[in-house]
Amino acid sequence: MDNRFKGRSMRQSYDWGLVIIYLLLVFIGWANIYASVHSAEPSSIFDLSVRSGMQFIWMMSAFGLGALILLVIPPRLWESASLPLYLIVLALLVVVIFVSKDVKGSHSWFEFGPVKFQPAEVSKITTSLVLALLMSQVNFKISKPRDFLLAAAVIGLPMLVIVAESETGSALVYVGFIFVLYREGMSGWVLLLLGMAILLFILTLTASPYASILVAIGVISFCNALNTGRLWRWLAIFGSYLLVMALLPWGLQALCGWLVPAAMPGDDPDMVKEVLPEVSHWVFLLKIKPIHLLLLSIAAALPFVARRAYREKNHFLSLSVGALLVAVALVFSTEFLFEKVLQDHQRSRIEVLLGMKEDPTGVGYNVAQSKIAIGSGGFLGKGYLHGTQTTYGFVPEQSTDFIFCTVGEEWGFLGCAVVILLYVFLIARIIRDAERSREHFTRIYGYCVASCLFMHLFINIGMTIGLMPVIGIPLPLMSYGGSSLWAFTVLLFIFIVLDHEERKYF
Amino acid sequence: MKLERPHKLLIGLGAVALILLGRLFSIQILDDRYKEDASNNSMVYEVIYPTRGIIYDRKGEILVGNKVAYDILVTPREVQAFDTVLLAASLDISVDLIREKMADYQRRRRAIGYQSQVLLRHIPAETYMRFAEVQYKFPGFRGQVRSIRDYPINAGGNLLGYVSEVDAAYLKKHPGEYRSGDYAGKTGIEAVREEELRGEKGYHIYLRNSRNQIESPYKDGEMDKEAIPGRDIVTTIDARLQQYGQELMQNKVGSIVAIEPKTGEILSMVSSPGIDVNMLADIGRYYDQIQKDPYRPMFNRTVQGYYPPGSVFKLVNGLIGLEEGVLEPWYQYPCSKGYNYSKKAKLGCHAHKSPIDLEEAVMMSCNAYFCYVLRNVLENKKFDSIGEALDHWNEMVRSFGFGHKLGSDFPSELGGSIPSSKTYNRAYGKGAWKFPTIVSISIGQGEVTVTPLQIANLAAIVANRGYYYIPHIIRESEGVPLDERFKERQYTMVDTSHFSKVVPGMWRAVNSGFGSGGTASIAAVPGLDICGKTGTAQNPRGADNSVFICFAPMDDPKIAVAAYIENAGFGATWAAPIASLMVEQYLTGEISRPELEKRVRDGNLMNRVKKD
Missing domain, CATH: 3.90.1310.10 (Penicillin-binding protein 2a (Domain 2))
Incomplete structure (x- = not known):
């Protein structure tokens, strides 16, 4: 079934499937870039004064790069040169902060006359290479804390520098490398914890810290019950506890209303004392907030649970206790993170996404217009070059980050499905090839490529349809821009050549 | 364990793809909102x-047509530096107005964008032509045709x-x-x-x-x-008659309503002082002036004015007496300058012969006669109390279209009021009133109030000998159907046979000649057989109101008119000539009594009227 047994000709041993999907996506992207700059006075698709013409140049040069990687550069070089390349790019990432111009608040572009270059794009490649190099070492074991930290450092270093460049969106892509670590043996619980951290973050912002901690207790205790198999006991103890706690805020309010009429929890007790002297001995009730009682109950129960975990040597339980403490800490630092660490525009993007703020003309404008363009496409779309939103320029950044809007408006649901499926085929095929590989380096690198593509795909398309906050990262291979196209071409073609290199030996 | 992980990741990939596709499905196919937004x-x-x-x-x-006027529009974004003085001169406006407007557009330039703003509304064609000649000097300015109302x-x-x-x-x-x-x-x-x-x-x-x-x-x-x-x-309006009515009513306060009895169509409806059509065309400019006018020209007296009907109401009481069997045309009652309803009090009457029968009572408008009639109606043995009798009377009066809205197609019609036992129980206490207490309703005074439209309708009822069509002002035409209610005869509770017993009295009131005692000889027009009834309604706010209702010709009535002139004195002095001229104008198209017409036209009663 596999062509590696059948022959060694170039036609068979390169994974031409990957190349074909790559070419399809690039050309679909080019056509849509033309549509998105298309206006009532159309120009040629090759016109260099518009973006479609420029993209054609980027494409040709990208194909050249691809050919160079496949045919000229010795494939083994990638493994041996990975560390120096990584360090050079890291240095560039730092340097760019100081020498670049301010582009919408970010400092990430080198400019040499007309040529602009973003080292963050290249950094994805070098990080993937070094991660593959590190993790393919014979004695590397991700379960060893030292190795885990090393891998984390390889990912984290460029990520931090990119955050410092104020390109938080690009940094977010690096979170995808966690899937590589997972594939290579990292505990699945880490993924779960990460997922939960995101959930708690969102819950705290949209609902309340109280609800957030309650959910954390529920999930962690339920995982423990799954671990021990005592689900009925969990339902009896935690079910009733959670129910009581969930009703507590209303109960407290009712109690206050009964004992201290005309006052509500949260009213200033001193003021109430003055106004209503006859109920002053109950006024302390007003100071009690539900969250105090919740924390009190945790503080009371946790020592007993911890002691039992220690006695029974139940590691899962000890970790759970730790996880709960981390969760509580996270919930209380959310506000700090949100208000102090994030920048204004990032904060408002998240607020708009979570529906905490309506802002149809400001931050919400992009998303609203993007959704209108995609949503108005219907099933079959309005037809190529016939999109009203696209042609008349209602969506900002439409040829770069919002290129998917053009697909959505002019090609409809059908076109969107085709594009998404092409990406899914691409990623799945990379994973298949990676899994077939006998060399760890190739496999791990393949997963890195798949993760990068996946993160870009999900964040970019999710952003255009309002599932993700507005994070300015391109749609791989389709968005306008040389930097991005070159980077993804190199990223993908290194994998193709590594994959080919391996096949040659069979 | 390790072998499963690639599969888990692939499943995760598939799940994410499904989430994206699901969301796309929902916004592209399920939700139509985005298509509208687009x-x-x-x-x-x-x-x-x-x-x-x-x-x-x-x-x-044509009463109301359309004519062309122009709006001058500006697109501030396209305006270049221009000669403000020339523009102001060509548009007949002040330089300051243009400066002010342009400054305002400058302030709101973000909101305006590329949109046009209205600089001037409804400028006449001549002004626009002048502007059009120099328009090329003012990029960003243009005229837009607009159709506005025109009143020929x-x-x-x-x-x-x-x-x-x-x-x-x-x-x-x-x-x-x-x-x-x-x-x-x-x-x-x-x-x-x-x-x-x-x-x-x-x-x-x-x-x-x-x-x-x-x-x-x-x-x-x-x-x-x-x-x-x-x-x-x-x-249903007759434009010439309406215009003639307005001319007759100039410098007088009051109403004329003319109805075609056979159909209930309103031929003219004059409320004076009224609104000049030239003011209508440019209502924005005159609105304040109209609002401040002490004579309230917006107030449509024909359907909104509440007045005592005065003696014209005697017709209703007489007809009810006939229907109830307490009156026969040959019944004679004495009148010694009034009716003594108690030892000390007397309801006065003018000098005429005595005793008289019904026909003469209508002709001479005898107060005493109708006091006797109403007393017999209200003290009828078949009722247990005067209250019961009064309520029965009230019901019959209402059947003449009084005491409630007629239901015409004219807006803001009011209904007037007819007293019932409740009215007097409230005022005097139950059982504390008798016929002498309420004697004034016999002659259409006291608690009886009506609108001019209602007494015109009364004239139409008598003209038709016992029924009316609800008065209306819109005719059936293509695409505009007439409501069924306007096509039904509305009968009164008085048998139609009784009406012919009062009509001769009305004919004699007009056509007996001066000196006969007929109250409306001034209204007579040879050959037209006008039948009428005068009224002189007391007005607590000043001189008596002059009232006259009539119809003509007697045997085949084509028009019924009510004229109600405030503070104009006897019915015969102003209301009767005005109504008579209206009838003559409508039936013959010309006026045979130019001196009378001149007297009416030149009459100015405004100084008698108390301003609101």
Whole structure:
């Protein structure tokens, strides 16, 4: 079934499937870039004064790069040169902060006359290479804390520098490398914890810290019950506890209303004392907030649970206790993170996404217009070059980050499905090839490529349809821009050549 | 464990792809909101205003038509430095006004964008032509044709009502039907028939870009809609008669209502002082002036004025007496300058012969006679109490169209009031009143109040010998059906046979000649057989009101008229000549009594009227 047994000709041993999907996506992207700059006075698709013409140049040069990687550069070089390349790019990432111009608040572009270059794009490649190099070492074991930290450092270093460049969106892509670590043996619980951290973050912002901690207790205790198999006991103890706690805020309010009429929890007790002297001995009730009682109950129960975990040597339980403490800490630092660490525009993007703020003309404008363009496409779309939103320029950044809007408006649901499926085929095929590989380096690198593509795909398309906050990262291979196209071409073609290199030996 | 992980990741990949596709499915296929938003985004609707329907009189003369006027529009973004003085001169406005407007546009430039603003409204064609000659010097300025109301005859300002731009309150009351900048009928026929008159707006759709610039017609104009002109309305009004009535009523306060008895069609309806049609055309400019006028020209006295009917009401009491069997035409009652309803009190009457029968009582308008009649009606043995008798009387009076709205198609009609036992129980206490207490209702005074439309309707009832059609002002025409209620005869509770017993009295009141005792000899026109009844209604606020109702000719009535002139004295002095001239004008088309006409036209009673 596999062509590696059948022959060694170039036609068979390169994974031409990957190349074909790559070419399809690039050309679909080019056509849509033309549509998105298309206006009532159309120009040629090759016109260099518009973006479609420029993209054609980027494409040709990208194909050249691809050919160079496949045919000229010795494939083994990638493994041996990975560390120096990584360090050079890291240095560039730092340097760019100081020498670049301010582009919408970010400092990430080198400019040499007309040529602009973003080292963050290249950094994805070098990080993937070094991660593959590190993790393919014979004695590397991700379960060893030292190795885990090393891998984390390889990912984290460029990520931090990119955050410092104020390109938080690009940094977010690096979170995808966690899937590589997972594939290579990292505990699945880490993924779960990460997922939960995101959930708690969102819950705290949209609902309340109280609800957030309650959910954390529920999930962690339920995982423990799954671990021990005592689900009925969990339902009896935690079910009733959670129910009581969930009703507590209303109960407290009712109690206050009964004992201290005309006052509500949260009213200033001193003021109430003055106004209503006859109920002053109950006024302390007003100071009690539900969250105090919740924390009190945790503080009371946790020592007993911890002691039992220690006695029974139940590691899962000890970790759970730790996880709960981390969760509580996270919930209380959310506000700090949100208000102090994030920048204004990032904060408002998240607020708009979570529906905490309506802002149809400001931050919400992009998303609203993007959704209108995609949503108005219907099933079959309005037809190529016939999109009203696209042609008349209602969506900002439409040829770069919002290129998917053009697909959505002019090609409809059908076109969107085709594009998404092409990406899914691409990623799945990379994973298949990676899994077939006998060399760890190739496999791990393949997963890195798949993760990068996946993160870009999900964040970019999710952003255009309002599932993700507005994070300015391109749609791989389709968005306008040389930097991005070159980077993804190199990223993908290194994998193709590594994959080919391996096949040659069979 | 390790072998499963790639599969888990692939499943995760599939799940994420499904989430994206699911979301796309929902916004692209399930949710139509985005498609609408997209149209709002990219399409501009240029509204085409329909021409408003024309209002005709009963003979096909145009009461309200349309004429062309121009609005001057500015697109501030396209304006370049220009000669303000020349522009002001060509448009007949002050330089300051232009400066002020341009400064305002400058302040609001963000909101305005590439849109046009109205600089001036409704400038006449001559002014526009002057502007058009120099228009090339003012890029960004242009004229837009607009159709506005035109009134070829000065007739029926109050009836027609005015059209003006809709305001916020109006928009709220009619959600979805209008947009700001639209015009709508606010009063009179314009308001009542708004739906037919306004027509349907059309539109041209253009595509615009995100900078609000027009790019091209949408689908080459395939989706455009032409405006549908408003439907024409034919009224029952006789424009010439209406105009003549207004002329007769100048410098007098009061009403004339003329009805065609055979159909209930209102031939004319004059409320004086009224609104000049020239004011209607430009209501915005005159609105304050009209509001401040102490004679309240907006107040339509014909349907909203509450008046005591005076002696014309004697007809109703006489007919009820006949129906109840307490009166026969040959019954004679004495009158010694009045009716003594108690030892000390007397309801006065003028000097005439005594005793008299019903016909003479109508002819001479004897107060005492109708006091006897109403006493017999109310002290009828078949009722247990006077209260019961009065309530029965009330019911019969109501059947003549009094005490309630007639239900005409004219807006803001009022109903007047007819007393019942409740009225007097409330005022005097139960059982504490008797016939002498309420004697004044015998002669149409006291608690009886009516509108001029109602007494005109009374004239129509007598003309028809016992029934009326609900008076109305809109005629059936193509696409405008007549409500069924206007086609039904409304019978009174008095048998039709009794009406012929009062008509001779009305004929004699007019046609007996001076010196005979007939009260309305001044109204006589040879050959027209006018039948009438005068009234002199006491007015607590000043001189008596002069009232006259009549119909003609006696045997085949073609017109019934009521004239009600405030503070004008005896019915015979002003109301009777006015009504008589109206009848003559309508039936013969000319006036045989020029001196009388001149006296009426020149009469100025305004100084007698107390201002509100």
